[in-house]
Amino acid sequence: MSIPQLLTLLAMLLHIAGILAAMHAVMHTRTPQGAFAWALGLALLPYVTLIPYLYLGRSHFRGYVTLHRAHRQRLSQASLRGEQGGVPEECAQYAALSQMLGNNFHAGQQLQLLINGEAAFEAIFHAIAQAEHCILIQFFIFHDDALGRRMQQALLERAAAGVKVFALFDGIGSHALPRHYVETLRHGGVAIYPFATQRYSNRFKLNFRNHRKIVVVDGWLGFLGGLNVGDEYLGLKPPLAPWRDTHLQMSGPAVLDLQRSFAVDWHWVTGELPPIMPPRLAQGEAYSLIAATGPADPQESCSLYFTVVINAARKRLWLTTPYFVPDQAVMSALRLAVMRGVDVRVLIPVRPDHRTVFLASTLHAYDAINAGIRIYRYQPGFVHQKVILIDDESASIGSMNLDNRSFRLNFEIGALNVDRAFALDVERMLVADFALAVEVTRDEYRKAAYLRRLAMHVARLFDPIL
Template sequence: MTLPHLLTLLAILLHAIGILAAMHAVMNTRTPQGAFAWGLGLSLLPYFTLLPYLYLGRSHFQGYVTLHRVHRQRLSQAAQRGERNGIPPSCTRYSALVQMMHGTFHPGQQLTLLVDGDAAFEAIFQAIAHAQSCILVQFFIFHDDGLGRRMQQALLERAADGVRVFVLFDGIGSHALPRQYVETLRNGGVAIHSFTTRRRPNRFQLNFRNHRKIVVVDGWIGFLGGLNVGDEYLGLKPPLAPWRDTHLQLAGPAVADLQRSFAVDWHWVTGELPPMLPPRIADGSAHTLIAVSGPADPQETCSLFFTVAINAACKRLWLSTPYFVPDQAVLSALRLAVMRGVDVRVLLPSRPDHHTVFLASTLHAHDAIDAGIRMYRYQPGFMHQKVILIDDDTACVSSMNLDNRSFRLNFEIGALNVDRAFAEDVERMFLEDFGKSVEITRDEYRKAAYLRKLAMHVARLFDPIL
């Protein structure tokens, strides 16, 4: 058979496989936009789309979905039997979130805003050093660098003193983590595992990553937010340095929900449950709802979380996100907030860590400005924090980005806090950040070169997988 005949046969075969893959995408992709994009691309251009579909498009993890929903049902029943005695008046505008999350607003929370990596990890290491019974640690990224080795040593020391230590990391987020790092922890008595939605490893599955960042010490002190374990999060790696990020420390009964989130993931990976220590009463003033979201939820929980939060704003909605790729529901909610007279501001980075996402974000920012939303770019370094400030009494710190990965593809967690004192702390932080930012104008897009504008529009075509 001649070379032209072989190439023709190969092309026919690729198109046939592409059509089969397109049928699979149409049947299994979560959104109509994604189904249309994958179906069209796989049918017409299988040479370019088959390989990305293997990594990004396959979505079967039914075992995890089934287990997850069983756990959520049990947690909902436990909440109904236990402490949920109605929603406090100050939290009623978030009642839809309580129902959707099968959760509750826990009273009496003590909150500490940790405004950068140095403050966050100093607090985390201090809590770990005082652990007496159990430590739960979950991060999307672990690096074997200065901070990573400091975390490793801290956990080994507590394990050597008889504290039970459990660690989860994401297999894709921590793909560069050497096996020796993990084995050193395991040999030192630390229970450590990589998270995956399929119990049998699948190197082609890049979607459905566990993006949560959770630390719980003795069932009493909890941490969550945007930081991972790596030197860049301390601002030690140019060109993105200094790194701007935010974490939250909380003490009180809401920490039990952090334990439950960790326990669901740990049980899926290992078939076992970590210790579930009873919650303690705190003497703080905050009401806190722990919002746990992911692609196993029956609804698009993360996108709905943002939509409800935005719709709750009456006077002010300030939010920061490294990636501004909103879906139609979230963008419509932002526009409606502007029409209600709400002061809507969005803080973005001025430097890209992912160029395609940055290009798409720039075009979305231009559209947002046309809708009356004030957009800012943080100047000193890369801005990675995920924080929302609503009116004068509500603030959220989370791992949730404003993009489709967080909305529909990643496992995320956040804390929605109703408390005027904490909201004032977040307001001061935002004002300082805005003082180090420049407001984006229409000229950012209008004066861009034609090829850069074209790149923005091409990048936006990939919104469903950004």
């Protein structure tokens, strides 16, 4: 067979594979927009789109979904049996969230706001050092750098002291983590595994990553938020430094739901359950709802989480996110909040860490400004925190970004807290952040060069996978 004939045959095979993949995309992609984009690209340009589809387009992980939902239902029923009454009156505006998630608002929480990496990791390391029985730790990213090795040593020390240590990291988020880092922990008595929705080959699977950040010590002290384990989260790696982020320390009954979220993921990876310890009674005043969301849920739980929280606002909605790529439901909720007279402000970065997302975010920011939403760019460094302040009594802190990847593709976790004192702490923090930000005007888009504006519109075509 001649070279031209071989190339012709190869082209035909690629087009056939593209058509088959397009049929798969039509049947299995979660949104009509995503299905149309993939199908069109695969049918017409399989040379360009076929390999990306292998990485990004697969959307079914039935084994995980079945097991995940069974565990969630069983654990939620156990939680509901342990609580008396329904949603507290103070939290009535979020009753739909409690029903969707199958979780209760827990009273008596003690909450502490941890601003930036140094404060957060000092609190986490202090808690780990005090552990007597069990540590559950889960991060999207572990790096083998100074902070990562400090975490490694802290876990090894507690394991050597007889504490049971269970650790999860995401297989793609921590793709650069060397094998010897994990093996050192295992040899030291730490049970540590990568998370993946498929137990076997995962080479072509970039979607459905576990983006959660959870630490639970002895069943009663919990941490969650936006930080991962790496030097950049301490602001030690320019050009994104200083790194602006927020974590939450909590104690009280809601920590049990952090353990349950970890247990579902751990059981999928290992086939076993970690110990679930009873939380200590706390003397706090806050109500907290733990929201563990992800693509295995029957509903698009993360997008609905944002929608319900936005719709609850009556006076003020301040929101910070590194990636502003709202879907139609969330954008509509933000528009309606403005129409209700709510002070809607969004804090986003001035510097990109992912250029395509940054371009798409810039165009969405322009649309938001036209809708009356006030957009600010944080000037000192990269803002990575995921915080929502609702009126004067509610605040959410977690791992959830305002983009489609968090809405539909990632496993996330957050805490919605109802307490005036804690909301005031969050308000003070955000007032300081906005003081270091510059409000964006329409000119950011209008005065941009034509090719840059074109790049923004092209980037927005990729919203379903950003």
